[in-house]
Structure formats: C-alpha cells, structure tokens
Amino acid sequence: MSHTGTSPQLGRDAALAARAVRPGILSTITRYYSLTKPGVLYGNVLTTVAGYLLAAAWFGFSWRVFVGVVVGSTFVIASACVLNNVLDRDIDTLMQRTSTRATVTGAIGKTPATIFSIVLGVLGTLLLIVTTNWWVVGTGVGGFIVYVWFYGALSKRMSVHGTLVGSISGAAPILGGYLAASGRFDMAAVAVFLMVFFWQEPEFYSIAIYRRDEYARAGVPVISVVRGNRRTVWEILVYTVLFVASSMLLPLFGYVGITYTVVMGLLGLAWIVLGIAGLRARDVVAWSHQMFRGSMVMILALCVMVAIGPLLP
Known part of the structure; x- marks a missing residue:
C-alpha cells in the first residue's frame, strides 16, 4: 500500500507511521519511534525539565541528576506510550486519527512492540534508580502503572472519569522533575502536580x-x-x-x-x-x-x- 500524503485528521504519531511505508531500516526506525507518541512524549518531558529547574533554583543544580531524570523519564514515558498503543489497538482501529498507527496496520506486531516497551521501561527505570532518588523512581513507576493500566486498560474504557485518572499520570513528570532536585515532597511539589x-x-x-x-x-x-x-x-x-x-x-x-x-x-x-x-x-x-x-x-x-x-x- 502506498501513500502520497496523509490525512489532516490523523494524529501526529499516526501520520508519522503512515509516511514510513518504504522498505528499509529508516522506515522501521520511524515506525518504532512513532509508537512512543512523540508529541505526548516531548510535552511530558518538557514539564519534567520545568519541575527540575524550579527545584534546582532552591536546592542546587546537578548535571548528573538533570540528565538522569530527563533521559530516564523520557524512556519510562515512551515505554508507557508504546504499551498503550499495544493495548489500544481495538479502539485505534475505529478512530480516524489513530487508524494508521503501526500497531493497527500490522507494520509492527504485538510482540515486538511489547518487547520494545519493556526495554525502554527497564532502561529508564534503571537510569532513574542510578541517578536520582526513590521519590522520583516511585513517581515514574507509579505514573507508568496509572497510565497503562488504571487509565488505558480500565477507566478509559469503562468510565466518564477516565480523564481524571489519566491526569494523575500526566502530572507525574513535572512532579518527578521537581523531586529529582528537591528530594522532598513540599508545597511546591503539590503546586506543580x-x-x-x-x-x-x-x-x-x-x-x-x-x-x-x-x-x-x-x-x-x-x-x-x-x-x-x-x-x-x-x-x-x-x-x-x-x-x-x-x-x-x-x-x-x-x-x-x-x-x-x-x-x-x-x-x-x-x-x-x-x-x-x-x-x-x-x-x-x-x-x-x-x-x-x-x-x-x-x-x-x-x-x-x-x-x-x-x-x-
């Protein structure tokens, strides 16, 4: 199947996957990259950076911790997005904006996508463990669980309140960024969350x-x-x-x-x-x-x- 263009109704990640139709390693990389939902991913990472810099102004800046929390959070969030794509294939098939995602079209199968998610999640979590603190690790893992299971697999499909559940995970990155520099849960942590x-x-x-x-x-x-x-x-x-x-x-x-x-x-x-x-x-x-x-x-x-x-x- 060939594409001469992509529908303006497609989401960014679906449009990216739809363009990666030529054989070759570059298209394969692009399809896997699209599974991480780049728009969602980088938006969340931006809040992580903001949270860290807020706390760093009061508790001190460390390049080791900063790089660790940003890269580690990026991997954990990407892992959650990929696994969410795997679980949402039935819904994505029925929605125009997600209909060309690689997990929907079969360009990437369920098993390799799941393995990709696991690798990203393990690497990200290990990086957070090595470079940050247990507040951050707990926030990252908690955000992952809430997004993938409590939101994506359950409340999104069953309740009008699914968005509220998903918003807990959406607020986790800025909280994790703040906790990486502060190491404590204070009023600023409550505020950014x-x-x-x-x-x-x-x-x-x-x-x-x-x-x-x-x-x-x-x-x-x-x-x-x-x-x-x-x-x-x-x-x-x-x-x-x-x-x-x-x-x-x-x-x-x-x-x-x-x-x-x-x-x-x-x-x-x-x-x-x-x-x-x-x-x-x-x-x-x-x-x-x-x-x-x-x-x-x-x-x-x-x-x-x-x-x-x-x-x-």
Whole structure:
C-alpha cells in the first residue's frame, strides 16, 4: 500500500507511521519511534525539565541528576506510550486519527512492540534508580502503572472519569522533575502536580468535543459522549478556573516572584474569559478548537515560567 500524503485528521504519531511505508531500516526506525507518541512524549518531558529547574533554583543544580531524570523519564514515558498503543489497538482501529498507527496496520506486531516497551521501561527505570532518588523512581513507576493500566486498560474504557485518572499520570513528570532536585515532597511539589493535573481537563475535554463522533464510534465513554457538549463546556470552565487558582500557589508560598504572578495571572485570566465564551458559543466545535489552542499556549507558558520564575523578580 502506498501513500502520497496523509490525512489532516490523523494524529501526529499516526501520520508519522503512515509516511514510513518504504522498505528499509529508516522506515522501521520511524515506525518504532512513532509508537512512543512523540508529541505526548516531548510535552511530558518538557514539564519534567520545568519541575527540575524550579527545584534546582532552591536546592542546587546537578548535571548528573538533570540528565538522569530527563533521559530516564523520557524512556519510562515512551515505554508507557508504546504499551498503550499495544493495548489500544481495538479502539485505534475505529478512530480516524489513530487508524494508521503501526500497531493497527500490522507494520509492527504485538510482540515486538511489547518487547520494545519493556526495554525502554527497564532502561529508564534503571537510569532513574542510578541517578536520582526513590521519590522520583516511585513517581515514574507509579505514573507508568496509572497510565497503562488504571487509565488505558480500565477507566478509559469503562468510565466518564477516565480523564481524571489519566491526569494523575500526566502530572507525574513535572512532579518527578521537581523531586529529582528537591528530594522532598513540599508545597511546591503539590503546586506543580495540581497545575498540570487541572490543565489536562480543559485540554482533553476540548478534544473530546471536536472528536466526539470518533469517540462515540469507538465506544469510549468520554464526557462529551456521555453527558453532552453543554456539560463538557461547563466542566472545561470549572477546571480552567482550578488551573489558574493552582498556578497561584507557587507565588503564595514564596517560590516565585511578581513576574511569574503577573504573566501567569494575565494568561490565566484570558483563558478563563475564553472558557466563559464557550457558554454562549454558537459553534461549540469551533470554540473547542480555540480552547485547545489556548491550552497549548498555557502549558508552554507554564513550563517557561515555572523554570525561570525563581530567577526573576
């Protein structure tokens, strides 16, 4: 089967796999690489970096620990993503954005994909053990278990609350990064975890609105399918407010200064205003695309400001 292009409806990892159709080692590497869900992977690693730099401003920077937590977390997260692809083949077959993933098309079989996941997971965990501390190892392994089993294999398929379960694992990387430098669980650790946890609901619920038909066809009980778009818009607004409130915990407890407070406060206020606009939007699907783009701006701003906030006034 040949491809002269890829559908704009495909997810990034599926599109990457769809382009890797020529025989040869490069295409094989690309297909395996696509299983790690690069967009998800690097987004999570970026939060790990931000968490580490926040703590390093107070507890000291170590290149050994920094490289260890970043590379180790990358491998563990990649391992979880690959195994999630293996387990989600039945769902991915029914959704357009995932229909060309290598585990769906058969370009990579279940067994080699599972072995790839195990290798990544073992290497990543060993690296975390050698270079960081047991807080980080526990966070990494816990995040893996929650994402693959409690979210991917169970709650995602069975409950409208699956996103909340998945958000626990999504907030693990920034927490792990912070704990790698601090070695202790304090209010800043609570703050960074809550920020990323709450951020994920507006981000994913927006996707759930404009991908509603696909999730319904695949039988995935996301909030927009189970409770409708109107309820989803309200919950997006609630979690947006909670995200903005949690982003103020760092300045409240003295970890960052006025620059962080002003930047995150203004951006957060703008995101809340956009969320309120959804309550009266005539085209809620178009609005959900805007809300999703806003979530991308917010997570990038969050990572930058968390990383440099302690160094600024």
